[in-house]
Amino acid sequence: MDVAVVTVGDELLAGRTTNTNAAWLGERLADRGVRVERATTVPDRVGDIARVVNEYRAEYDAVIVTGGLGPTHDDVTMDGVAAAVGRPLEPHDDALAWLAENGGYSREDLTDGTGTLPAGSRALHNTEGVAPGAVLENIYVLPGVPREMKTMFEAIAPEFDGVETHRAVVVADEPESALLDRLADLRSEFDVSVGSYPGESVRVTIESSDPEIVEAAAEWLEQRVESPA
Structure with a gap:
């Protein structure tokens, strides 16, 4: 299994935040016998995210995207992934129901955009935070907060498998x-x-x-x- 990792964030490119997510994912994937063929960092721009994700989803078995999830102005990763596959963003009933049941958040409590995922996505529930992740085709979208990203990845780790090295x-x-x-x-x-x-x-x-x-x-x-x- 060949995988590309895409980390999103202006703060990573500026060196204000150390990109520990890419290193941790590379190690965990290697432990599972998965080859990481690309590790790319892109800015918080929809066009850059869409272009890189679209290229990598065609070339590799899976693409893992981390960072840029949430309702603030620079959280545009879901927009970029949706653009990469040509699907609209829409409120995700399963994600919103999980947030209501497990976090006590009604739709009215949530900031606009929380629980909005590309159409047809499978929601990945965030047990350490609020913003959900998503799986769409062979694209896995995870939070950028390391604790949230690691917990969410461990929940889907069995989906990544290869020959032990x-x-x-x-x-x-x-x-x-x-x-x-x-x-x-x-x-x-x-x-x-x-x-x-x-x-x-x-x-x-x-x-x-x-x-x-x-x-x-x-x-x-x-x-x-x-x-x-």
Whole structure:
């Protein structure tokens, strides 16, 4: 399963808010064997949201959009998703009924726009806040508040599944450039994905769906690199 993550918010682009949602979703999806192929941040503009979501929904198995839910002037994510699929926004009876039953909010209590979702959506109820999320075709729309986003994602996590990836890390106390031949030999010897990340030492990651191959590849490399003291 290949997924794209789209985070929405001017404050993310300006650096006023750290984009922890993308990192958390990437880790949780990877844990489920799902490949995150894109992680894109867009401003609070309907056209930008619609363009990116429309492109990604055609290219990937699912698109997860976070941020910009609610009734304020810059909460335009639902507008953008609706535009991406060519559907109108309308009051969602299930979302409004859930808010009335579980939050004690009548329609008159809610700010205009709360509970308004693209036509044909499945509502995702927000147990940590007010603004509901939505599922439309292969698009999942979640809140931007991290606590709300995480809780809502966990409720739909079983809908994201893939082949479990096993991983090992080998640390080499050598320059990355000195390792190139051995990393090439590692790829030739074993059917694994290899990444190298330099710092004070070089971290080499080895990944595969087969844990025995990962273990064997890690042992092979450990015997051929200088380990930190």
